[in-house]
Amino acid sequence: MKLRKILGGKSRRKAQKASKAEEPALLREHRREIASDAYVDWVVRMIGGWLEPGHGNLASFLYGAKQLPATGAVVEIGSFLGASTNILSYLLARHAGGRPLFNCDPWCFEGTEEPIGGYFDAARPEWRAYAKDLFVRNARTFSAPNLPHSFEMDSNEFFALWKAGAERSDLFGRSVRLGGPIAFAYVDGNHTYEQARTDVDNVLAHLVPGGILLLDDSADDSPFGCKRVVPELVASGFAVVWANPNYLLRAPGATR
Numbered sequence: 001m002k003l004r005k006i007l008g009g010k011s012r013r014k015a016q017k018a019s020k021a022e023e024p025a026l027l028r029e030h031r032r033e034i035a036s037d038a039y040v041d042w043v044v045r046m047i048g049g050w051l052e053p054g055h056g057n058l059a060s061f062l063y064g065a066k067q068l069p070a071t072g073a074v075v076e077i078g079s080f081l082g083a084s085t086n087i088l089s090y091l092l093a094r095h096a097g098g099r100p101l102f103n104c105d106p107w108c109f110e111g112t113e114e115p116i117g118g119y120f121d122a123a124r125p126e127w128r129a130y131a132k133d134l135f136v137r138n139a140r141t142f143s144a145p146n147l148p149h150s151f152e153m154d155s156n157e158f159f160a161l162w163k164a165g166a167e168r169s170d171l172f173g174r175s176v177r178l179g180g181p182i183a184f185a186y187v188d189g190n191h192t193y194e195q196a197r198t199d200v201d202n203v204l205a206h207l208v209p210g211g212i213l214l215l216d217d218s219a220d221d222s223p224f225g226c227k228r229v230v231p232e233l234v235a236s237g238f239a240v241v242w243a244n245p246n247y248l249l250r251a252p253g254a255t256r
């Protein structure tokens with residue numbers, strides 16, 4: 001962003017050309033494929049949140065679905081209004097035989113201490129109820145053929161149930177057993193270092209060899225503490241698939 005502001009006209013185009021040429025072929029292919037997916041483009045325009053056409057996480061979702069290890073569930077921490085949930089459900093139906101997606105959100109938002117724009121109190125229970133209702137409606141509407149198993153709870157509670165192999169009713173009234181191996185996790189809940197580290201540790205306890213991790217807001221220039229988890233994972237043997245600009249990582253071990 002800063003670079004774009006500093007460079008103007010010709011030099012900016014030159015810099016863009018150079019960075020495109022340096023982009024790994026794998027990322028380029030995934031970026032192109034997801035950009036030409038009319039359904040994904042439409043869903044990110046229809047559902048509110050932080051995803052938008054061309055957002056780097058979309059190419060990473062596609063990689064996760066296409067390169068999914070042979071066994072294990074997909075887990076999403078933090079679903080908000082369901083933009084990422086619905087895209088993951090769609091991509092899993094399309095490329096991964098409808099592998100189950102489990103997710104959780106307590107619909108308790110960060111950064112709500114001050115009213116937004118000095119006007120809107122985002123800590124109001126009405127906003128929380130609105131966000132949850134919209135999530136449920138969005139999932140029913142956009143993911144009817146491959147509904148996720150969604151739970152209204154924070155990630156600590158979710159992973160405690162996962163570890164225990166507990167059976168619970170999801171937000172769509174289906175009884176399901178949590179637990180077992182995890183093939184791909186998208187961590188986008190509380191963005192502090194402490195909670196992101198806890199979420200990642202909870203994923204690691206179940207991640208299959210070659211399992212995939214996408215950490216939202218982990219870009220090098222992210223203002224969030226969660227980005228500190230990336231070098232720790234790399235030091236422990238994780239490979240960086242790409243940073244687009246958020247980090248997509250792969251656990252050591254077999255891939256299919």
Ligand SMILES: C[S@@+](CC[C@H](N)C(=O)[O-])C[C@H]1O[C@@H](n2cnc3c(N)ncnc32)[C@H](O)[C@@H]1O
Binds near residue numbers: 050083
């Ligand atoms: C950035 S939003 C998620 C956006 C969504 N993944 C998307 O891309 O469309 C973050 C969400 O994390 C949820 N959240 C906050 N703390 C959490 C926690 N401890 N466990 C799970 N979710 C949490 C918030 O309620 C919020 O809906």
